[in-house]
Amino acid sequence: MELQVQPKLIIHGGAGSSLHGKGGLEAVRRSLHTVIEEVYSLLLSGATASEAVVQGCLMLEDNPRFNAGTGSVLQSDGQIRMSASLMDGASGRFSGVINISRVKNPIDLAQFLQSSPDRVLSDFGSAELAREMQIPSYNALTDLRLQEWIQERQDNFKSTMAGVVAEPELLETSNAGRGTIGVVALDASGKLAAGTSTGGKGFERIGRVSDSAMPAGNYATSNAGVSCTGIGEDIIDECLAARIVVRVTDGMSLKEAMQRSFREANENKRDLGAIALDASGAIAWGKTSEILLAAYHDGEKVGDTLEWTGNELIGYC
Ligand code: ASP
Numbered sequence: 001m002e003l004q005v006q007p008k009l010i011i012h013g014g015a016g017s018s019l020h021g022k023g024g025l026e027a028v029r030r031s032l033h034t035v036i037e038e039v040y041s042l043l044l045s046g047a048t049a050s051e052a053v054v055q056g057c058l059m060l061e062d063n064p065r066f067n068a069g070t071g072s073v074l075q076s077d078g079q080i081r082m083s084a085s086l087m088d089g090a091s092g093r094f095s096g097v098i099n100i101s102r103v104k105n106p107i108d109l110a111q112f113l114q115s116s117p118d119r120v121l122s123d124f125g126s127a128e129l130a131r132e133m134q135i136p137s138y139n140a141l142t143d144l145r146l147q148e149w150i151q152e153r154q155d156n157f158k159s160t161m162a163g164v165v166a167e168p169e170l171l172e173t174s175n176a177g178r179g180t181i182g183v184v185a186l187d188a189s190g191k192l193a194a195g196t197s198t199g200g201k202g203f204e205r206i207g208r209v210s211d212s213a214m215p216a217g218n219y220a221t222s223n224a225g226v227s228c229t230g231i232g233e234d235i236i237d238e239c240l241a242a243r244i245v246v247r248v249t250d251g252m253s254l255k256e257a258m259q260r261s262f263r264e265a266n267e268n269k270r271d272l273g274a275i276a277l278d279a280s281g282a283i284a285w286g287k288t289s290e291i292l293l294a295a296y297h298d299g300e301k302v303g304d305t306l307e308w309t310g311n312e313l314i315g316y317c
Contacts, residue, residue, distance in 0.1 A: 005190040007043035008281050010296040011035055011056055013066045014179035015229045015273030015289040028065065029306055032295035035059045039183070040297040049185040049193035049225075050088045050114070056183035057084065057107035057195045064142045067179030069105055072140050072199025074149040076157060077206055080140050081123065082199050083213040086110040089192035089220035095119040096213035097126040099200075104138040107197050110213075120213065140199075149203070157203045179293075180212055182227025184220070184277045192277060194218050194225035194241070201232060211235040215242045223279050224248035224257075230272030230289055238265050240274055254278040255316050262286040262313035286314035 013032055039056040047055070061069025061084075072080045084106035085096030095113035099122060100106050109129055113119045121129055152158075180198035187193075196218040200210050211217030211232035218227050219241035226241035235241075240261060247257035254276055265272060266288045273287035275294050285294045285305055295304040298317055308315060 003044070003188040005186065005188055006281060006299040007040065007188050008186040008277050008283055008296070008298060009036060009040050009043060009052065009056075009183070010275040010277055010283055010285065010294060011039070011060065011181070011183045012227065012229055012273070012275045012285075013060060013181055013293040015287050015292045016179075017290045025306055028293055029295075029304060031063050031065055032293065032304060033302055036295045036297050036302050039185070043185060043187055046188060048189075049090070049187040049191045050086065050111075052185040052187065053086060053183045053193045053195040054107055054111050056185070057181060057197050058105050060181035060183070061105050061107060061197050064144075065179075066181050067199045067202070068181040068197040070140050071142050071145060073145055073179075073202030074141075075200060075206060075208075076203050078149060079206075080199060082106045082140070082197065083210040084110045084195070084197035085120075085213040085218045086114060086195045087193065087215070087218055087220040087225070088114060089194070089222050089225055092221060093119065094215055094219070096218075097121050097129075098209055098213045099123040099207070100126040100130065102127075102137045102139065103130050103135050104140070107195055108135065109133070110195070152203055180229040182218065182229060182275060184225040184227050184275055186225075186277050186279065186281060190279060192220050192222065192225040192279060194220040194227045196227045196229075215239075217241055219245045221245055221249055224254060224276060226274050226276045228272060228274045229292075230287075231270070234265070234270035234272050238268065238270055238272070240265065240272060244274065244276055248278050254280075254282040254284050255314070258284045258286050258314045258316065262288065266313055282316060284314060284316040288313065
């Protein structure tokens with residue numbers, strides 16, 4: 001197939017503090033690179049940006065290492081409630097589900113809602129939709145997440161968030177980070193899309209709403225697309241994804257928009273990260289947290305940010 005535009009792809013598996021053992025790092029790298037390679041080949045064979053984003057989110061949701069779908073963190077009452085959203089930059093449509101339980105892939109519902117007149121559904125409505133779509137009931141709980149919750153309960157829920165990835169060695173420091181997933185794609189016809197899916201920050205009170213199903217945490221236009229991770233309240237306060245995308249839409253380069261937005265987030269002492277693409281094919285990532293688990297395909301090679309622990313706030317290529 002002849003490509004009008006060289007496709008680009010960037011994904012993340014959360015942000016937080018250190019990844020601890022090398023074993024964890026290599027395992028996370030393998031997981032992210034497998035998704036990048038499979039989804040990038042879809043883009044090369046003509047998948048739209050939205051289709052690629054949904055497939056990437058499905059694969060990351062199915063990986064118990066990340067805090068989305070299977071392996072989602074538990075809320076304060078020991079239940080899993082997940083949120084996911086999809087934004088198609090070409091149509092300018094945002095859709096999502098908030099605090100849904102007992103489904104395997106929340107991103108499937110976000111995709112379904114793209115063509116619905118009611119595009120963001122909360123808990124009860126999203127459960128009704130799952131029933132209408134005849135999605136089988138699914139338990140996303142893993143042993144590691146249950147142990148993490150039991151330990152937090154013994155400590156009286158002192159952590160601000162759950163661990164970035166579910167690794168046994170991370171349980172000793174369960175507030176190591178976050179593990180939401182996100183995908184941003186530029187397809188062969190130059191269209192952009194962004195998707196984000198999460199189990200939330202972990203140990204939160206019932207009814208807390210994550211940024212992941214809001215334009216603050218996931219946003220795309222025909223100019224740029226962004227998916228965020230980190231403390232949802234910080235992302236909402238910065239309105240980070242929309243802020244970066246609007247800056248690009250108003251004429252800043254992606255690099256400038258990321259630099260300025262992350263400088264501001266840092267000054268405001270936020271704890272967050274983001275991945276981004278623009279329509280010209282620029283790729284960028286940023287963090288105020290210690291680490292960002294992101295990987296990308298620039299058309300020639302796969303790269304990742306797993307060992308990027310410096311003080312710079314953004315990176316790009
Ligand atoms: N942003 C997510 C939330 O606050 C958590 C994360 O990124 O891991 O719900």
